[in-house]
Amino acid sequence: MGTVAALHRYPVKSMLGEALTSVRVTAEGLAGDRAFAVLDGAGGVGSAKHPRKWGTLLRCRSRLTGPGAARVELPDGTTLSAGAPELDLRLSGLLGRQVRVSDEPPAHGGTLERAVPAFEGGVPDVMRDRAVVDGTGESITSGRVASGTFFDFGRVHLVTTASLRRLRQAHPAGDFDPRRFRPNLVVDLPGESGFPEDAWAGAALRIGTALFRVTVPTPRCVVPSLGHDELPADPDIMRTVAREHRVPVLTLGPLSCLGLYLDVLEPGTIRIGDAVTVAT
Structure with a gap:
């Protein structure tokens, strides 16, 4: 069906991550992925989904050692170890308030804030109606990370080259580099067009020696439109996704989506070039 074109891991949530040639998959996802997060004193978990508050994290890069x-x-x-007091001090200076890097998720799930985007389908309508304006002047909604983790929802995130090609056709001036969407797996589907992964709902995917279950499409926030490393900010990236691909997600109604969330059924190892097949 396809092959693994790229592998990415993000050891510190919302920071730039690292490209891999192979990775071990555990029952919790890619080994070391989102193992750390930046926390503030109010119980907030650092997420660039609220760019005015946490967007600076996308200017930092994390690597598992x-x-x-x-x-x-x-x-x-400057390079510093996660957990080092100097790192916490430097990040506090960058963010303008006291923060710390931790590998211990808050006991009852930390607060995760999301900016409410102008494009349709950026958040469920019921959440948009309940949004509040915070001290940054941003309209936000609040939720929590998945209990015991720093993940928003799914443990593994996959995007396909077919979907990125489709969006590039709709917005030729845009740079739909997959890194904007912060996937763990980029799957090359050279003979496919459109959004072929829409047909994979509930399927079991064999990727390398690991086995996954497709859970839901991945709802998109403002992050893909922000600058990433050398990729410039482009608000039309998410406007294009919202225009071209709004699909139902659970009971939340149609949302702007790109990619899929996966659960791990069988741990294993994935390497660049591994086949991606529907398991029978």
């Missing part, structure tokens, strides 16, 4: 260990490269090139 061993089991339970990561290093963070700051915008000025």
